[in-house]
Amino acid sequence: MSQPSRRELDEYRAQASAWFQENVPPVPDFMLPLTFMEVGTDEQFHFLCDWQNKVYRAGYLGAAWPKEYGGGGLDQVFQDIADDEMRRHDSPIMLNTIGLSWAGPLLLDMGTHEDRLRYIEGILSAEDIWCQGFSEPQHGSDLGNVQTRAVRDGDEYVINGTKTWTTHGNYAKYIILLARTDPEAPNKYAGLSFFLAPMRLPGIETAPIRKLTGEYGFCETFFTDARIPAQSLMGEEGQGWAVAMRTLEYERNARGGQAGGLSITVSDAAETIDLARRARRGGRPAIEDPVVRDKLVEFLIENRGIQLCRARQQLAPLNQDRPRSLGLSSKLMNTEFVRRLNEFAISMQGAKAAYNVGEPDSIDGGVWQRGYLNAFSATIGGGTSQIQANIIAEHVLGLPKS
């Protein structure tokens, strides 16, 4: 594919900008989830499915995925531009993240042609929602130790066990599942296999998990002699861990290109400037307090650093010294930042700091309180900050396992 010209890119950006300007829906009268992990009500679900579908049909999702499977067949840079415009126009999130960022890239990387024809378009259009069956109640950080069993029986696998943190579990049509096919394997990792399986089957039940914010979005998933087709297996038996690790890499470096879209609402420290002007400290705007102002500027600088890291990740020449460092440290840095930013915002709210969502007199509808409480799903989920620190130590710095 030839390099797109500056003019082509600028034209595309202008078109995308105009489209999002015109089409981003007005804020509904119910709360939208902050991330793809918090879609807990039917209202939220339908709103976001419709929106993702619309964005896809307009060509702004999966723009870089192959045309023959439903993508746009364009250079990745076009999808990056579309993502940027989504950000700039405060687009609601693309909810089908497990499909877009895990299952889809995996299929484009190592799936069969038939599988791609079967699954890719549904991932993009949000007609087929995907969920992830990785963590278990007894095995979260220690994912390599999962015990959900998959036993081969003719042309099926029989699944027994419990998964937790199943995002979209109750809405999903398909699941990416990490299960144990060989309990006798020489080490725990070698006994695992990876499946792309249907969810709507007898023997698969979900139960919603309520978060401390009162919202939903995750499920526990119970497998009781659930039978999935043998073709659900990705790769060979025993390769499950390697495949799972591969899916985690796709966010940084997908072989088929990134589908795009925002899976989380990006926090912008600039919103705290406005809050600092409105909040009171000793009868005056909090922004006049030099301590508040100093902290505010610190957050703005940090925010800038994070935004620039996002841009720098696309520029290989600026990532030479330790090529993995930026990718592997961004979750740790960004999620901890969001928690502290929300803390700071709340610290300016005086006695109203405890007013939550639903309290009519709450500051900004309790969005900071909600953001703060939800921030922990990010510092804990997807690999806790402490696990991230271990990964950085081992994979970026070459320090030994503990």
Place this chain on the structure above:
Amino acid sequence: MDFGLSEDQLLLEKTVRSFLAEQVGIDRVRELRDHDCPNDRAIWRALAELGVSGMLVPEAQGGAGLALLDAALVSQALGHAVTPTPFLSSAVMLPTALAELGGSASEEWLAGIAAGEIVFGVAVTELFSVREGAGVTLEAGVLRGKAMMAIDACSADLLLLALDAETLAVVRCDAEGLEITRLKTVDATRSTAEVLLASVTPEAVFESGEGAGRAIDRMLEAGRVALAADALGACESMIEQSVAYALQRKQFDRLIGSFQAVKHMCSEMIAELEPARSLLWYAAHSFDAIPAEAPLMACHVLAHTSEIAREIASVSTQVHGGIGWTDEQNLHFWFKRIANARHLLGGPEFLRNRAAELQGFVTAC
């Protein structure tokens, strides 16, 4: 951001790093610590031959006519090797100021800088931190007063002084009535001095009508970016040293690098570098290509880098245990380079307040 690093930029950086590793290793830096001035002329001339002193000097005056981004790469290399040089003053701040001022004397000085023959000191501290009634005034054509923490003045030929936000003066370091006393600071790798002026006749004076205000602004912006790069380079070395130590030191029958606490200390340090690095590239790029953003970005990058650098210096020292705290180990050279840099062109508190002013957060009471 719409740029990358060119082959030439990477080559220059690599050349400088190799030269420093081979010719100015830490043992040489230790030797220089005991000299009257740590800035060695022979080393500076050798760097001039590599094109370092004249990086920002226009080609017409024998320089390379490069940009601040290039200088940032070299500055990082110098911080990484804790090399004593007058790079900040002579290679960055002076050419930046002189670019705004012009004149035949400026051209002569620039040519001298590019050749590695002229070294300038810079006295700007009173623009952001006034102590002990310091300050220099110009009356009836002579300069009187005191300037503190002048950079690279000790063995310099000439000194550039900011009298106020819109006035600059140049004096010869051997001028009558001028006394330059090197200050004993925590950082032996950087020359800082107190300058006393008792009726000194300047070589040149530049006032607001001649672009002095803009020269001062741009000089501080460029200096702040270069200083942030120096500190960042020093941070990188401290982290490398910490990891190397953790992979070699054993306690309780295992490498200390296998203890989770030590691993996390190292991870957190390396993670902090990434946003600082991003801010540095963007700040340098702004100075070169988006001048409207440069003043704010210069404040941001130096404030941020100073804060993370202090933390990295502290944590690195902890990782090294007892030995890191002694002169037996070399680690403290980097620790002190970072510590001194923190206040050299405005501390983080000052810079954040300046940033707040630039963004309109500070209203007059």
